Amino acid sequence: MKRTYLMATAAVALFGFAGEAMALEWNVSTWGKRRAFTEHLEKLAELVSEKTNGDFTMNVSYGGLSNNKENLDGIQIGAFEMAQFCAGYHEDKNPTVTVLELPFIGVQTLEEEVAVSEAVYALPAVKEDMARWNAMILMxxxxxxxxxxxxxxxxxxxxxxxxxxxxxxxxxxxxFAAVGAVPTSMTASEVYSAMESGVIDTAAFAQHAHLSFRTIDLATWWTENLNPGTVNCPVVANIDAYEALTPEQKQALDESAPEALAYYVQNYEKNVIGEWNRILEEKGVEKVHVSDEEIAAFREAAGGPARAAWTEQMKAQGLPAEELLATVDEALAKARE
Structure with a gap:
């Protein structure tokens, strides 16, 4: 955390103290490059600066502060004040959040994804899970x-x-393993070279990541409707850094997070999807439509068993698996009312 100090030389000489200005800069750790996946970070920085007249700013770093698999570790030790991470990168570090990465949980839209994520994040068990890393989830x-x-x-x-x-x-x-595929877990930044060299022959991403990490440049086909699930990538703040904010700074951050999230969703739906369809046509990538029967078979083979295995794994760790699953189901139903 960087604070700007204004020192009155005479006062220091005579009385031994300095006046402290409230200007504050937070370092924010993410990876890759600026893209739809990071637009809420950029918008949050913009809004917070505006609301505090520049007294609270954020420096969003794309890989310069930490490896993306170590962002929670960096938050824990206070190496930076805010970070993005994906639960699937390190399931052992954030087991409660992995409920949102289970296949076929039924989410269909970004708005539904927001609703179920925020409901899960609000659970005491999830807050305790994150607190082990001195982290609190912002959005x-x-x-x-x-x-x-x-x-x-x-x-x-x-x-x-x-x-x-x-x-x-x-x-x-x-x-994918449940239906005979051979999954490989690697960071997004490693995927292009792995696909180019033949280490993998397919990659599962959301559209923005296929664009950002250039897998679309190597592809000849894309499954337009398989929809097996997604990853969950919270934005977290260091608890100590958050608690050290002035009331005005804290209010600016708290108020700006929902605004930044709404901007993210609007930007994704308006810009990414249209760009994706244009690129597919331009590159001649075949849209593969998987039949309803095959998707149902995939769901039966992978969805139920994955949920059952996850439940037993969470119970073995003393975590409230049923509450986590019920929260997802209830939040999804409420979002569709």
């Missing part, structure tokens, strides 16, 4: 359901998934 980074791009022959059926080498993390990886 989600809602992403649409993942779909896969690939090279070679399109994969249209579950039988085609047998042996498919796919980049998929967390619950998604487990879902």
């Amino acid at each position: 989600p980074s809602p992403m649409p359901q993942y779909n896969i791009v690939g090279t070679g022959e399109p994969r249209r059926t579950l039988a085609d998934f047998e042996g498919m080498r796919v980049r998929a993390t967390g619950g998604l990886g487990e879902a």
Whole structure:
């Protein structure tokens, strides 16, 4: 944390004290480059600065502060004040949040993703889970359901998934493994080279990431409707840094987070989806439509077993699996009322 100090030389010389200005800068750790996935961070920084007349600013760093798998560690030790992370990068660090990465939980829109994420984040068990890292969740980074791009022959059926080498993390990886694919967990920044060199032949991402990490440049096909699930990537703040804010700074941050999130959703729906469809047409990427029967078979093979296995795993750790699952289901139903 950087504070700006104004020193009155005469006062220091005579009385031994200095006046402290309230200007404050937070360092924010994320990765890759600026893209739809980070627009709420950029908007949050803009709003907070505006509301505090520049007395509270944020420096959003794209990989300069930490490896993306170590952002929670950095928050824990106070290396920076805010960070983004994805639950599937390190399930052991954030087990409660992984409920949001289970396959086929039923989310269909970004608005529904926001609703279920915020409901889960509000649970005491999740707050305690994050507090182990001296972290508090400020907002989600809602992403649409993942779909896969690939090279070679399109994969249209579950039988085609047998042996498919796919980049998929967390619950998604487990879902693909359940139907015979070979999932590989790697950071987004590593995927292009892995796909280019043939280490993997498919990759599961939301549209913005396929664009940002250039997997679309290698792809010959894309599953437009598989929709097996997505990853959950909260934005967290260091608790000590948050509590050290002045009332005015804290109010600016608290009020700006929902505004930044709303901007993120609007930007994604307006810009990313349109750009994605244009790029598919421009590059001649085939849209693979998976049949309802195959999707139902995928859901049966992966969804139920994944939920059951996750439940037992959480119970073994003393975590309230049923409450977490029920919260997702209830929040989704309420969002559709």
